[in-house]
Amino acid sequence: MRMRLSIAAAGVLLLAGVGAAAAQDVIIAPEQETVIREYVEKQPLASVxxxxxxxxxxxxxxxxxxLHEVPDVxxxxxxxxxxxxxxxxGTRRIVKIIQ
Structure with a gap:
């Protein structure tokens, strides 16, 4: 019984780690980040x-x-x-904090 619980717990931890890693694996191309930065400077939003x-x-x-769009991103x-x-x-997950 303990062995099954240990295996189940290990599986849950493994899946949680995979989910966290997947959220952090999003890579924004430097060109896209530059476009976003420039757009944000020209179209400032009030902070929430x-x-x-x-x-x-x-x-x-x-x-x-x-959420606000940036053209071509x-x-x-x-x-x-x-x-x-x-x-x-699509997921509403934060992929990068740039400022």
């Missing part, structure tokens, strides 16, 4: 506060947070606590 959400790569933003952005946050629009 999202209580209860830590700004970390892999964190998920709630549906109540409006697959990701969206929002300014949270005066930091520009790049988000995968």
């Amino acid at each position: 506060n999202i209580p209860g959400v830590e700004l970390n790569i892999g964190s998920t933003l709630p549906d109540t947070v409006e 697959e990701y969206r952005y929002v300014v949270v606590d005066d930091r520009t946050v790049i988000v995968d629009p």
